[in-house]
Amino acid sequence: MPGTPNLLIPHMAAADTNKYQEMNTAVSDFDGAYAGNVVLSYTASTGFNLTSLFLLFMVFIFPAVLTGSAGVTIILPAHARPFVVVNKTGAPLTFMVGSGTLMVVINDSRGHLLYSDGINSVYKIS
Secondary structure (H helix, E strand, C coil): CCECCCCCCECCCCCCCCHHHHHHHHHHHHHHHHHCEEECCCCCCCCEECCCHHHHCCEEEECCCCCCCCCEEEEECCCCEEEEEEECCCCCEEEEECCCCECEEECCCCEEEEEECCCCEEEECC
């Protein structure tokens, strides 16, 4: 069944007799995508792929688990959307999508609003 183009929230089937369940699932998915947050656990020092998590949450918190100052490249899936990043690693985080024509590097621990066009550019809004 097709879903919404950006957040991939499933549409209700016309013949489904349990529309309330589908609606509840869609509302929960929207709530997480709009206002949910997740603290990410990872050990990679070369790259981190935000595949399925990218559409489920709005705020991504990267905890202080990196050693050294090499930083990590965060690879975003091909979905256009805004999101918030909090970098507590003490190292730079580079966000890219697609070929990475335009990337964003976050060096501090403040919250930053970013936007991915889902093709090849990530923009820092704040």
